[in-house]
């Protein structure tokens with residue numbers, strides 16, 4: 001009986017890794033600009049902002065990919081009415097879902113167990129899962145990839161930043177109150193440590209405009225994001241108010257900026273993508 005083991009030897013493993021790196025780089029090289037959307041805290045509207053920024057870029061005539069690497073709470077499928085969709089693929093490629101021509105979406109939510117089942121994954125497995133996704137997804141040629149990463153400065157944003165060689169930078173989403181701002185400082189410092197440029201800070205849920213009288217009420221105080229951005233020496237991308245229709249659109253699976261293109265909030269989203277458009 002042969003005592004040869006089916007396990008690959010070191011040389012084979014190195015060769016496999018080299019091929020995987022080349023595949024990942026090859027796929028990423030077909031995308032002109034890649035941007036990571038981060039937040040210090042959960043619930044500040046990061047996925048909402050990612051979806052609307054991606055859609056604003058699409059409306060500006062760019063071909064766009066939106067990648068949701070949130071393993072524990074992917075919300076992009078719900079926000080784009082793509083829940084329950086299945087991905088098509090081959091042995092070496094996974095194809096994104098395209099709800100609109102030139103607007104492609106991949107979410108961990110398409111690959112993970114459905115419903116209330118909790119996903120239990122430690123760091124190394126998260127690293128491999130995200131790398132696999134980056135390597136396998138066949139985006140084709142894109143102008144821009146927006147990567148929506150889970151809150152914080154943990155495994156997910158680090159894996160994305162380390163795996164995509166020429167990431168253009170990060171957009172950090174915050175809310176105006178102090179606790180959220182403190183967490184954003186950590187995000188800015190995270191970017192500095194890994195040499196990732198900060199494209200800017202976007203303050204979401206910044207005041208509430210009463211739909212009846214039009215008066216703006218600053219529920220969480222105001223201007224914290226702007227002050228923090230100036231103190232930390234990073235650009236400020238603007239303020240998105242609390243807008244009840246944003247919530248409705250998220251829950252009904254329609255990009256807000258598509259449903260209400262002329263509102264002040266949509267204008268603020270379009271203003272926020274200007275630094276991205278300047279990259280072209």
Ligand code: ADP
Nearest residue numbers: 042043044045046047048241242243246247250
């Ligand atoms: P995160 O990705 O930071 O966890 P989400 O994008 O999932 O946050 O948003 C959390 C909730 O807040 C969602 O229900 C979303 O509809 C709502 N939301 C986000 N931004 C706004 C806004 N500007 N106005 C109203 N509701 C918002």
